[in-house]
Each structure stands twice: as C-alpha cells, then as structure tokens.
Amino acid sequence: TLTQVPTDKQKYLGFPGGMLKDSDDFMAKVAKVKPGAKITMMGTPEGGELKEPAEKVVFEEDLSPEEKARILKEKKIEVPPAGIKNLGNTCYMNATIQVLTSVKDLTNSIQAYEAPAADARDIDAVLTSQFKNVLGQLGSTTDAIMPLQFVMALRTRFPRFAEMQNGVHMQQDADECLRGLFNVFSNALPGGRV
Numbered sequence: 001t002l003t004q005v006p007t008d009k010q011k012y013l014g015f016p017g018g019m020l021k022d023s024d025d026f027m028a029k030v031a032k033v034k035p036g037a038k039i040t041m042m043g044t045p046e047g048g049e050l051k052e053p054a055e056k057v058v059f060e061e062d063l064s065p066e067e068k069a070r071i072l073k074e075k076k077i078e079v080p081p082a083g084i085k086n087l088g089n090t091c092y093m094n095a096t097i098q099v100l101t102s103v104k105d106l107t108n109s110i111q112a113y114e115a116p117a118a119d120a121r122d123i124d125a126v127l128t129s130q131f132k133n134v135l136g137q138l139g140s141t142t143d144a145i146m147p148l149q150f151v152m153a154l155r156t157r158f159p160r161f162a163e164m165q166n167g168v169h170m171q172q173d174a175d176e177c178l179r180g181l182f183n184v185f186s187n188a189l190p191g192g193r194v
Helices: 027-031 067-075 090-102 102-110 125-138 149-156 174-188
Strands: 009-014 039-044
Touching: 027 125, 039 125, 090 102, 090 125, 090 149, 102 125, 102 174, 125 149, 125 174
Parallel strands: none
Antiparallel strands: 009 039
C-alpha cells in the first residue's frame, strides 16, 4: 500500500457515524461523506511496530535514595545533600552537622579516623566515631537520615543537650554544639588540630 500500513491494521476516522468498522458497508459510508470532509487513516506501517527497549528503562522515582546517590557518584554528579531528621529539638545539632560536612579538611580527617580499641575508648572517641558514621550515611543517600546514636553520644558527652522541660528536650544553641564538637575532635583526632 501507499502508506505501508497493512489493510488489517488500518483504521479510518471521519466517516458519518464514527470510526469505520469491519462490519460496515464501505460504499454506503462513502456515499454519506460530504464534499471537503477529511478522512483520517491510522495504523502502524510494517517495520514500524513498537519493540521492547534494548535496555530496561529505570525511572528516578523508582530508585531508592541509596541507589540515586550511587548513580550520581558514578556519573560524577554532585549528590544533593541529604537531610537530617529532627529527633526532638535537635535542629541546633542538625545545622551544626550540615555546616561541618562542608569543611573538607575536617571531614577528610574524620573519615580517616581509626577509633581506639573498645577498652581504651573514651566518650570523645565514641562521639567522633559516631560523627564518622553520620558522614558515611550522609554521603550514601539522598534521603533524610536519623542519627540516633550520634545524638545519644552527644547528650552523654554534653548533658546540657539532654536537658528536658515538660517532657521534651529543650532547645539548644548551635554555637555551643559547634564549640563542643570542635573540643571533642581536638581531643580525639591525632595531632589535636581541628
């Protein structure tokens, strides 16, 4: 055929009474067409049929946050920063963590940190190790993380961050948290320089 659409795959629109069906009397339908009317033929030409994609299509919405982060890193695209869930008035701590993650010299030192053996580990070593874990979590997902062990270690090292009022943790100051963490890292990191 002129269109290369097989006759059994052709559909015609524009005839009076709707689409032309196999059971219709073609000549009777043609006789009812008004001069100047448009008739549309639809169909898939031979060789133009839809085929399965050669490679499975994966949509971003179907990826887990970890898979998104991994793919972005593989393609050397900057991974958007992950969020940190508020664990009950911990916004001061979340803001401090976000600021510290942007200080590359510090994060490199923390990621290279090797905690002492369990019997020689003090709370500063525990808190530094927990911060290292938080850095790992933030770098491996695009979703919000929940740093429960870090906040527990922070509240153990700095009891004022564990203070409660009316059954909820009190709001705290990010500057105090930042200064406290600098002291902890100075004590825990080799050379004591932060």
